[in-house]
Amino acid sequence: MPHSFRLSQGRDLVTIMIIQGPHASAGSLGNDLLSHLQSLAHAAGRTLELCTCGGLRDFVARVRAVKPTTEFMLLDPGDLAQQVQVHPEAGLGDALDKLATPYIEVHDDSDAALEPRDSSHGAPVATIIINGDLATSYQIALGIALRQLDG
Structure with a gap:
């Protein structure tokens, strides 16, 4: 079952959602990064919600x-x-x-990237891969998302 962690306060509108599958312990989002991402979203007038999924079935269900x-x-x-x-x-x-x-795909390893989508409808806006640095991948992806929403 997916686990949701609300990063916004006092607003019911979710403007940006992070859906994250399981990671080896070193590759998961930490509280410091979550707080930083929340601050960036809040400064742009947006809310942010994190949903962590334990397996493929949960991940697909959450996307749906x-x-x-x-x-x-x-x-x-x-x-x-x-x-x-x-x-x-x-x-x-x-x-x-x-x-x-x-959506934007976020990865910390090029081997973790999903297969390219044939359909332009199902294709990501961008795929961000900073090998070994998930925090930077998330910061870049959030920056792109915020610019897309602002424009």
């Missing part, structure tokens, strides 16, 4: 259940990239093709 109030997503499959390739029947490609919300 994106709220209409979500204006942008940062999608971090973490250690699920190989499972996505081995189990296309899990439906991540279909979920991304039906997704109306723009």
Whole structure:
């Protein structure tokens, strides 16, 4: 079951959602990074919600259940990239093709990138990969998302 952690205060509108798959302990988001990302979003007048998923099934379900109030997503499959390739029947490609919300893929390892999407509708706005530095990947992705929402 997905775990949601609300980073916004006093607002029900979610403008940016992070959907994160499982990571080895060194690759997961820490509280300091979450606080920093929340501060950046708040300074831009946006809210931010984090949903961590323990497996591929939860990850796909969360992508399918994106709220209409979500204006942008940062999608971090973490250690699920190989499972996505081995189990296309899990439906991540279909979920991304039906997704109306723009998204950016975030990775800390080039081996974790998802397969390129054939459909322009299901393609990410950008794919950010800073090998070994998830924090920088998230900061760059959030910056792009905030600029997209501002324009």
